[in-house]
Amino acid sequence: MRILLVTIIDNNNIGTSLQTYATVKKLEQMGHDVVVLDYIRDYLFGRQYALNLWKDRPWMIRHLFALYYSWINRHKDYKVKRFLQNKGVQFTKTYHSLHEIEKDDFNYDLYMTGSDQVWNISHNNNHFDNVYFLSFAKGEKVAFSASIGTESFPNEHVDSIKKYLSEYHFISVRENKAVDILNSIGINNVQHVLDPTLLLTKEEWLQIVGEYNKFSKTSPYLLIYSVEDKCNNLIHEIALKVAKENNLSIYEINAAKNIRKRQDVDCFFTNCSPELFIQLFANADYSIVSSFHGTAFSVNFNIPFLSVAPDRFSSRVKSLLSSLGLEERYINNDINVPMSIIDYKDVNNKLYDMIKDTESFLSTVC
Numbered sequence: 001m002r003i004l005l006v007t008i009i010d011n012n013n014i015g016t017s018l019q020t021y022a023t024v025k026k027l028e029q030m031g032h033d034v035v036v037l038d039y040i041r042d043y044l045f046g047r048q049y050a051l052n053l054w055k056d057r058p059w060m061i062r063h064l065f066a067l068y069y070s071w072i073n074r075h076k077d078y079k080v081k082r083f084l085q086n087k088g089v090q091f092t093k094t095y096h097s098l099h100e101i102e103k104d105d106f107n108y109d110l111y112m113t114g115s116d117q118v119w120n121i122s123h124n125n126n127h128f129d130n131v132y133f134l135s136f137a138k139g140e141k142v143a144f145s146a147s148i149g150t151e152s153f154p155n156e157h158v159d160s161i162k163k164y165l166s167e168y169h170f171i172s173v174r175e176n177k178a179v180d181i182l183n184s185i186g187i188n189n190v191q192h193v194l195d196p197t198l199l200l201t202k203e204e205w206l207q208i209v210g211e212y213n214k215f216s217k218t219s220p221y222l223l224i225y226s227v228e229d230k231c232n233n234l235i236h237e238i239a240l241k242v243a244k245e246n247n248l249s250i251y252e253i254n255a256a257k258n259i260r261k262r263q264d265v266d267c268f269f270t271n272c273s274p275e276l277f278i279q280l281f282a283n284a285d286y287s288i289v290s291s292f293h294g295t296a297f298s299v300n301f302n303i304p305f306l307s308v309a310p311d312r313f314s315s316r317v318k319s320l321l322s323s324l325g326l327e328e329r330y331i332n333n334d335i336n337v338p339m340s341i342i343d344y345k346d347v348n349n350k351l352y353d354m355i356k357d358t359e360s361f362l363s364t365v366c
Contacts, residue, residue, distance in 0.1 A: 001032045001366050004092075004106060006132060007114030009081065010040045013227070014255070014277045015197075015293030017083050019115045021208070021274075022196035023144065024089050026359075032366060035108070036084070038091040039101070043127055083274050087208060098129075101136050110366050111137035113146050115174060115196050117316075120149035121157060128157045133164035140169050142365045145193050145358075147174040147316055148181055158185050170365040172358075175319040193358040195296055195320070198351065202301050205278050212275040215283070221266070223284040223303075224252040225277075225294040231308050234331075238306060239288050240264055242337060248285055253277065255291070292316045299324065299351070302344045306331055324350050 005023060008016055024034045081091065095101045111134050117123045118132040134141045143165075153161055165171065165187045172193040173179060182190045222243045226235050243250050249266040269276065281287065281297045287305040289295055295317050298305035307317050309332035321330050324347050328338045 001109045002107075003027060003032050003034045003110045003112055003366065004037055004108040004137075005034055005112050005114045006037045006039065006118075006134060008116045008118060008132075009036060009038065009084070014272065014274055015291065016116060017274050018197050018277075018293060019195060021084060021087055021089065022200050023114050024084075025204075026196060026199050026362065027366070030362065030366070035090045035092055037101075037131075038081070038094045039131055040094060040096050041127075041129065042096040098131050098136060101131060106137065106139075108137075108139060111139055111141045112366075113141070113143040115145040115147065117147045117149040119146055119153075119161075119178075121154055122150055126154070128160060130164070133161065134168075135164055141167055142169055143171040143173070144362065144365070145172055145174045145195055146178075148178045149175075149316060151177070151315065152181060153185065162186055170361070172361050175315045176322065177315045177319060191357075191361055192319075192323075193361050194351075194354050195292070195316075197293060197296050198300055199355060199358060200300075202282065205297075205300075206282060209275045209278055212273075212279070214273075214276055215279045217283045219249050220247070220285040221249040221251045221283075222246070222286040222288065223280055224250065224265070224288050225255060225281075226290040226308070227255045227294075228290045231290040235288055235290060235308050236262060236264060238308065238331065238337060242286060242288065242306075246286060251280065251284075253280060292320070295320060299326070299347065302342075302348070304342055305329060306337065308332075323354060 005020075005027075007020055007023065009020055020036060024036065027034045085091070113132055113134055121128055130136070162185050165182070170191075171182065171187065171189070172191040173182070174193070174195055176192050179190045179192050182188075222239055224235060224239055226232055239250055242248070250264060251267040252265045252269065253272045254268060254270045255272070269280065272280075278297075281301050281303065284301075284303050287294065287298045287303050288308065289298060289305065290308045295305070295307045298307075299320070307321065307330050309330065318330060321327050326342065326347065328340070329342070331337075
């Protein structure tokens with residue numbers, strides 16, 4: 001079956017690239033031919049966004065800034081696509097708008113909205129994006145592990161969302177809460193499934209690292225991975241406490257915009273590649289994260305961890321931890337670290353059942 005996968009690929013978030021890779025890999029293991037829609041949201045990352053942002057500035061400054069902004073974001077986007085292309089992921093040509101997409105005549109057996117926060121309208125700068133609802137597709141439509149990320153849809157978009165999602169043959173989502181949200185607007189038969197990164201084993205993830213050897217472990221360490229600037233003070237306070245109690249060095253992956261190396265950090269990794277990300281998690285003795293995929297990889301690699309509540313969009317993390325009986329690993333504005341040891345035998349048994357349910361959903365839809 002030829003599948004067009006529509007997911008977020010236009011930012012340099014590591015989780016974005018890894019969830020795309022995992023979705024493609026799993027579908028290919030099932031015997032399908034997958035192509036990813038190369039869609040760049042100009043209203044978020046392109047020249048038009050910058051022009052709107054600086055609309056009150058002089059014409060020359062406004063346009064110079066817009067050109068610079070779009071160039072920087074093309075470079076960031078290229079880093080994500082380079083990783084995926086190096087791993088054999090196929091892409092369509094590049095599109096910057098729904099209008100450009102609608103002009104082409106696609107011919108796929110299945111159109112799939114993939115994982116990540118594709119239905120989080122707040123995440124899209126309050127822009128309702130028809131592309132992620134497959135309005136252009138003239139064929140069978142499904143959603144796999146789509147994420148809403150928020151507690152509800154904006155009222156002004158509910159009718160459009162209901163219209164487009166009612167055309168889907170099958171829908172699965174990444175949060176338990178998302179099932180209730182969709183049911184509340186009349187979209188039923190929605191299944192809760194795992195994020196695709198959890199469908200690949202630790203050994204499979206290490207295989208994609210290959211001969212990439214930019215990290216060599218020299219001592220036991222605690223790994224920090226935060227995508228939220230506002231959580232960093234709390235995270236570092238907790239990290240210092242845990243590292244001291246367990247005699248661990250502190251390593252940190254720089255993912256937030258304004259973060260700088262702190263004196264309490266022993267190793268600080270900037271511009272971290274997906275390969276290095278995998279290596280750092282695979283070798284960590286403890287992790288403290290404020291990221292869904294940081295949480296997912298900690299669980300998948302059986303690392304003792306704490307998931308600090310992000311500033312927003314925390315339902316994804318809560319849903320995963322609740323499903324696995326790991327609610328106490330979620331911390332919100334509190335440095336009281338749980339002392340119990342994670343029973344990964346029990347967690348892995350629950351995860352195994354969820355993997356089988358998720359694989360069963362994929363077998364049903366394609």
